[in-house]
Amino acid sequence: MPAHPEFLARFDAALRGGALPPGVTARAPAEAERRFAVYRNNVTVSLTGALAARFPVIARLVGPAFFAALARHFAETHRPQSPVIAEWGAEFPEFLEGFPPLAAYPYMGDVARIEHARGRAFHAADAAPLHPARLAGADPETLRLGLHPSLILLRLAHPAVSIWARNQPGGADLPLARGPQIALILRDPGYEVQLRAVTAGEAALIEALVQGQPLAEAAAHAHAADPGFDPARTLPELMRHGALVDAKV
Known part of the structure; x- marks a missing residue:
């Protein structure tokens, strides 16, 4: 042999x-x-x-x-x-x-990126969500927030989030976006993998948090990417879906 x-x-x-x-x-x-x-x-x-x-x-x-x-x-x-x-x-x-x-x-590659990322998110490690009390009264100049291991951000060249959504049960009548999209993929506390398109400001905030920047600096990056960005709307939404966790020291 x-x-x-x-x-x-x-x-x-x-x-x-x-x-x-x-x-x-x-x-x-x-x-x-x-x-x-x-x-x-x-x-x-x-x-x-x-x-x-x-x-x-x-x-x-x-x-x-x-x-x-x-x-x-x-x-x-x-x-x-x-x-x-x-x-x-x-x-x-x-x-x-x-x-x-x-x-x-040409959009096929981006749709496949979403599907592969959803599989990775489903099998990602667990992490306890951040307790809301951690945000109450915290100094944004020093507060660092972690992101759940399942969270994946994809900057796509095509409207692949809406293409994916239109090919889900009951999604045929959903509007088709124009131009590139940024996809946020996350496994929620109920072990369902969520997918939605996010704004440039939301993406910049998340990327800055991933890099370990304090909340104030991350918000500044988000404002630079999108002057109309409001972290007061984004942070509660991320917390509601279990995306925020304690940062690793």
Whole structure:
């Protein structure tokens, strides 16, 4: 038998249509080929199903037949690197952007970024939400706030938040935004992954808090990005969804 790395390489080549890997035998050579072909097909179907489960809006937008072919192309060049199949697909947004048949639909990559981020948010670590008393009477010049581990901010080149929302049950009549959007993704205390578009001011505040800046400095960054920004509206909203936690020292 070959060394383990060589065996894995030859087994993977067989899954892509190459010769049978070492050790796969049957009384009749044709029987071994037939049985491995069944296994090869099962792997392809399983990977296609896993990708469709992780990117259901993309699957809906392109249709099942096109998605099956798309998934096969992706799996050929981006094999899972972990036995945890839920971790597979990080490169899918960039793959979509470089896939010639989708050149006329450049927003697909951003929609896929949202879907991948929602999966990451769902599996993120837990953290106790900030108690409201921490904000009462606190000095904004020194107060530092942490963000929940599930919170993800995506600056997108297309109106992908509204495209995603229009492809949810009952969302067909929602308005379609124009131009780029900023997506805020967060798992709330009820373990539901929330998605909404945020303003430039909200995004600047959140990014500054992530960098560890005191609340006053973070608010100043938000005002620079959006002169009409009001932290008195944003902070309670973030707290209501469990986004604020105690900052790590």
